[in-house]
Amino acid sequence: DNLFCEAGIDYGESKCQMSSSFSSSSSSKILIKGGIVVNAHHQEVADVYVEDGLIVAVQPNIKVGDDVIVVDATGKYVMPGGIDPHTHLAMEFMGTETIDDFFSGQAAALAGGTTMHIDFIIPVNGSLTAGLESYRKKARKSCMDYGFHMAVTKWDEVVAKDMETMVKEEGINSFKFFMSYKGSFMINDELLIEGFKRCKSLGALPMVHAENGDAVFEGQKRMIELGITGPEGHALSRPPFLEGEATSRAIRLARFVNTPLYVVHVMSIDAMEEIAKARQRVIGEPVVSGLILNHSVLWDPDFSIAARYVMSPPIREAGHDKALQKALASGILQLVGTDHCTFNSAQKALGIDDFRKIPNGVNGMPKIISSSSQ
Numbered sequence: 001d002n003l004f005c006e007a008g009i010d011y012g013e014s015k016c017q018m019s020s021s022f023s024s025s026s027s028s029k030i031l032i033k034g035g036i037v038v039n040a041h042h043q044e045v046a047d048v049y050v051e052d053g054l055i056v057a058v059q060p061n062i063k064v065g066d067d068v069i070v071v072d073a074t075g076k077y078v079m080p081g082g083i084d085p086h087t088h089l090a091m092e093f094m095g096t097e098t099i100d101d102f103f104s105g106q107a108a109a110l111a112g113g114t115t116m117h118i119d120f121i122i123p124v125n126g127s128l129t130a131g132l133e134s135y136r137k138k139a140r141k142s143c144m145d146y147g148f149h150m151a152v153t154k155w156d157e158v159v160a161k162d163m164e165t166m167v168k169e170e171g172i173n174s175f176k177f178f179m180s181y182k183g184s185f186m187i188n189d190e191l192l193i194e195g196f197k198r199c200k201s202l203g204a205l206p207m208v209h210a211e212n213g214d215a216v217f218e219g220q221k222r223m224i225e226l227g228i229t230g231p232e233g234h235a236l237s238r239p240p241f242l243e244g245e246a247t248s249r250a251i252r253l254a255r256f257v258n259t260p261l262y263v264v265h266v267m268s269i270d271a272m273e274e275i276a277k278a279r280q281r282v283i284g285e286p287v288v289s290g291l292i293l294n295h296s297v298l299w300d301p302d303f304s305i306a307a308r309y310v311m312s313p314p315i316r317e318a319g320h321d322k323a324l325q326k327a328l329a330s331g332i333l334q335l336v337g338t339d340h341c342t343f344n345s346a347q348k349a350l351g352i353d354d355f356r357k358i359p360n361g362v363n364g365m366p367k368i369i370s371s372s373s374q
């Protein structure tokens with residue numbers, strides 16, 4: 001709880017009334033002493049001297065005066081802050097809203113060493129400008145750096161114009177298209193092509209959630225007809241080859257339009273192999289859950305445990321995790337996100353009788369567990 005509150009000091013979270021040695025001091029000089037400093041090229045035991053938020057020196061045994069705050073980092077790693085390129089804070093989704101907002105999610109991220117994240121603005125009734133306004137409000141309680149990608153969930157002239165405004169006036173230049181979530185966010189190929197063309201003309205980056213939404217819809221119906229209503233039905237209804245198919249389709253359509261493409265939450269070998277073939281034009285983003293878990297968790301007999309792991313595309317059977325790790329190490333995949341999209345057990349219980357109603361999403365930003373957040 002202390003870390004949680006310290007992260008929020010000075011950022012308007014009024015229930016955090018503690019004093020913080022960092023924020024209450026007038027000094028802006030900090031020495032981080034004796035840690036293992038890790039950078040891309042090597043690591044060394046050294047001190048890091050910071051003035052006014054900028055690193056001024058990294059070397060062993062830096063001597064400083066009394067006006068400097070000294071933080072003992074002996075035996076600890078001192079690293080650049082992480083950037084999480086994929087989060088969903090305060091996201092309205094599947095009849096509820098993610099439990100972590102721009103304060104609690106960010107506080108957890110900061111505690112774990114992530115210092116910037118990029119969240120996805122979800123349009124309001126398809127409107128990008130209304131979506132931006134809504135997320136600006138949500139983000140007022142922020143306590144760390146953040147940026148926005150923008151989802152595009154419908155297509156017309158206003159959306160096309162608003163995309164230009166986002167790029168030219170709001171600094172938002174990456175747009176996500178959902179090929180799944182039939183009946184809500186999903187768009188068809190015609191609109192995908194329109195969206196890709198618009199991104200190309202604006203110099204923006206299109207992103208896709210790649211699953212075949214029509215086939216997933218059919219797979220879900222099949223499971224329910226078979227009487228499979230629990231979380232395992234989620235994995236069974238949307239197999240890896242539906243992710244592979246959509247990834248391949250999106251890559252080919254992006255090639256047709258001659259634009260680069262970013263594939264979010266790559267969860268399967270099937271999708272990864274499609275990206276490998278088009279690596280020069282395509283960025284692939286695995287997420288923490290897909291890299292380290294396998295789908296056995298969805299078969300846990302305790303619904304409240306299994307439901308925690310319901311996300312889309314689903315966590316795959318053992319083997320996909322290791323293959324994604326290898327692809328990341330070799331550069332086939334480029335960067336890691338968390339897809340942090342957290343629901344508590346009461347929210348997950350919306351789908352107790354029907355896995356299709358379990359809000360999709362897992363946590364990924366480092367989390368401080370307290371009894372009230374369970």
Ligand SMILES: NC(=O)NCCC(=O)O
Pocket residue numbers: 088209265310311312313339341360361362
């Ligand atoms: N991934 C997931 O299950 N939830 C977040 C929304 C999305 O990224 O599809």
Ligand SMILES: [Zn+2]
Pocket residue numbers: 086087088265339341
């Ligand atoms: Zn996501």
